[in-house]
Amino acid sequence: MNHPSPAPSHEPANAFTSARDLATPDMRQVDGMIRQRLHSDVVLINAIGEHIVGGGGKRLRPMLHVLAAHAAGYRGDAHIELAAVIEFIHTATLLHDDVVDGSDLRRGRKTANAAWGNAASVLVGDFLYSRAFQMMVEVDRMEVMRILADTTNSIAEGEVLQLLNIGKAETDETAYMRVIERKTAVLFAAATQLGGVLAGLPQNQCLALRRYGMQLGCAFQIADDLLDYVSDADTLGKNIGDDLAEGKPTLPLIYAIQRSTPMQAEILRNAITSQRLAALDVIVAAIRSSGALDRTRARAQMHADAAHAALDTLPSSKYRDALAGLADYAVNRTC
Numbered sequence: 001m002n003h004p005s006p007a008p009s010h011e012p013a014n015a016f017t018s019a020r021d022l023a024t025p026d027m028r029q030v031d032g033m034i035r036q037r038l039h040s041d042v043v044l045i046n047a048i049g050e051h052i053v054g055g056g057g058k059r060l061r062p063m064l065h066v067l068a069a070h071a072a073g074y075r076g077d078a079h080i081e082l083a084a085v086i087e088f089i090h091t092a093t094l095l096h097d098d099v100v101d102g103s104d105l106r107r108g109r110k111t112a113n114a115a116w117g118n119a120a121s122v123l124v125g126d127f128l129y130s131r132a133f134q135m136m137v138e139v140d141r142m143e144v145m146r147i148l149a150d151t152t153n154s155i156a157e158g159e160v161l162q163l164l165n166i167g168k169a170e171t172d173e174t175a176y177m178r179v180i181e182r183k184t185a186v187l188f189a190a191a192t193q194l195g196g197v198l199a200g201l202p203q204n205q206c207l208a209l210r211r212y213g214m215q216l217g218c219a220f221q222i223a224d225d226l227l228d229y230v231s232d233a234d235t236l237g238k239n240i241g242d243d244l245a246e247g248k249p250t251l252p253l254i255y256a257i258q259r260s261t262p263m264q265a266e267i268l269r270n271a272i273t274s275q276r277l278a279a280l281d282v283i284v285a286a287i288r289s290s291g292a293l294d295r296t297r298a299r300a301q302m303h304a305d306a307a308h309a310a311l312d313t314l315p316s317s318k319y320r321d322a323l324a325g326l327a328d329y330a331v332n333r334t335c
Contacts, residue, residue, distance in 0.1 A: 013329070013333070013334075015322075015325030015326065015328050015329045016058075016325070016326065016329040016333070018322060018325060019063065019067060019322035019323075019325055019326050019329075020058075020063065022067065022318060022319065022322050023063045023066050023067055023322075026066040026070075026079070026080065026083070027059060027062070027063060027066065027083075029077075029080045030059070030062050030066065030080055030083040030084055030087070031059075033080055033081060033083075033084040034053055034084045034087055034088070035053070037084060037088075037131060037135060038050070038053060038088075038128075038131070040127070044116070044120060044124070045124055045127055047116075048095075048112050048116055048120060048121065048124045049091075049124060049127075049128070051112055051115065052091050052094065052095065052112055053087075053091060059087060060220075060326075061086045061087060061090050061187055061188060061191045062083035062084065062086050062087045062191070063083075064188060064191045064192055064195075064213065064216075064323070064326070065079060065082060065083045065086055065191040065192065065194060065195055066079050066080075066083050066195075067195070067319050067322050067323055067326075068191065068192040068193075068194070068195025068196065068209055068212075068213075068319075068323065069194075069195035069198055069199060070195075070317075070319040071195065071209075071314055071317055071319035071320045071322075071323060072195050072196045072198070072199035072201050072205070072209065072314070073199050073201075073315075074195065074198045074199035076198065078139055078198055079194075079195065079198055081135055081138070081139060082136070082139060082144065082194055082198070083191075084135065085132045085135045085136050085139075085148065086187065086190070086191050086194075088128045088129070088131055088132040088135070089128075089129065089132050089148070089151070089152060089155075089187060090187060091125075091128050092125040092126070092128035092129045092132070093125075093155055093159075093183075093187075094106065095112055095113075095121045095122070095124060095125035095128070096121075096122060096125045096159070097159070098111040098112065098113050098114075098121065099113045099118045099121050099122055099125075100159070100163065101242075101246050102246075103242070112124070129152065132148075133148075136148050141197075143197055144194060144197060144198075147190050147193060147194060147197070148190060148194075151186050151187055151189075151190040154182045154186040155182060155183060155186060155187065157182050158178075158179050158180070158181070158182030158183030158184070158186070159183060161175075161178055161179045161182065161183075162179045162183060162248065165179065165248070165249060166246065166247045166248060167247040167272060167273050168247075168249060168272070168273075169249060169257065169268070169269035169270075169272040169273050171249040171254065172254060173251065173254055173255075176249065176250065176251055176254055177218070180217075180218060180221040180222070181214065181217075181218065183221075184217050184218075184220065184221040185213070185214045185215075185216075185217025185218045185220075185221065186214070186217070187217070188213040188214065188216050188217030188220070189210045189211075189213035189214040189217060190210075190213070191213055192209040192210060192212050192213030192216075192323075193206055193207070193209050193210035193213060195209060196208075196209040196210075204313065205313050205314065208310050208311070208312075208313040208314070209310070209314075211306070211307075211310040212307050212310035212311055212323065212327075213307075215303045215304070215306040215307035215310060215327075216303070216304070216307040216326065216327055216330055218300075218303040219300045219301070219303035219304040219307060219327065219330040219331050220330040222251055222296060222299055222300040222303065223297075223300045223330055223331050223332075223333065225243065225250035225251055225252060225296070226251075226252060226293060226296045226297060226300065227333075227334075227335070228242065228243050228244070228250065228252070229252055229284055229287055229288070229293060230293065244271055244272070244280075244283065247272055247273070248272075249272050251292075251296045251299065252287055252292045252293055252296045253268060253272065253287065253292075254292075255290070255291075255292035255295045255296055256268055256286060256287040256290040256292035257269060258292075259290040259291055259292060259295075260286055260289075260290045264286040264289075264290070267279065267282060267283060267286060268283060268286060268287070271283050297331070300330070300331045301331050304327040304328065304330055304331045305327075307324075307327040307330075308324055308327050311323060311324055
């Protein structure tokens with residue numbers, strides 16, 4: 001029997017707070033597991049690991065996993081370890097991302113590569129990946145290992161696809177979506193699908209949880225790219241225009257090039273290919289006047305709506321409601 005999705009929340013910040021509060025007992029255990037399994041007798045690993053893990057992130061991906069596990073009716077404790085695995089995989093990608101991008105700021109703090117150098121950041125990222133695989137082997141379920149192995153492989157593909165798109169002003173919406181599905185959404189999808197797998201749900205419900213996570217991840221990343229042009233550095237925790245400075249053709253830019261005047265479109269193309277921010281005010285004005293931001297927001301909302309719909313196969317519960325609220329939060333957040 002299908003259950004209607006909850007009505008979208010009009011207070012996304014409250015939706016996130018409610019979901020976080022619901023997950024708090026589990027997340028305390030997850031944080032303890034993260035710190036326990038992060039430990040190494042190599043001092044630099046501990047220092048960089050604590051810098052990243054203690055950096056004030058939302059822990060959204062592990063939180064999604066524990067909420068999905070409860071929504072699926074899971075009653076064991078393996079979800080705590082898997083949530084830590086998911087956070088380690090995510091943290092490793094952040095370390096590698098910041099090196100590739102040459103970033104020096106994340107969440108308003110110095111990146112690890114800015115503080116300790118590129119080599120140390122890459123190697124500690126490798127440590128986190130390998131620790132994650134040690135932990136998933138301990139869970140001793142082949143389906144879990146298959147999903148997470150496929151996920152890390154897809155993330156690597158997404159990173160390479162993004163690298164290939166750097167400085168390419170002709171990148172289209174299809175190419176952009178290929179990147180974010182692999183680079184971002186696939187880990188959301190694994191986090192939620194694994195909740196169903198642990199609970200022993202039928203395949204159709206496990207795949208519905210995966211669809212929810214994939215659509216949520218797409219909505220989250222598209223909204224994140226939108227924030228680059230509507231938030232300041234204090235609000236967003238990164239420098240406005242960073243993606244443009246790195247030559248990344250994100251969806252607001254792609255849409256703006258399609259809808260701007262020929263002169264504005266040429267300015268935007270040159271900004272991507274030259275990776276220069278000398279005319280940032282002109283660039284942002286061109287993006288805003290083109291209607292690209294509204295179109296980008298609508299695309300994010302489309303994915304959020306699809307995430308809502310994917311929850312219909314699950315029984316009604318406060319955990320399913322929390323997952324639905326996070327779909328609203330993903331699109332309407334301000335940071």
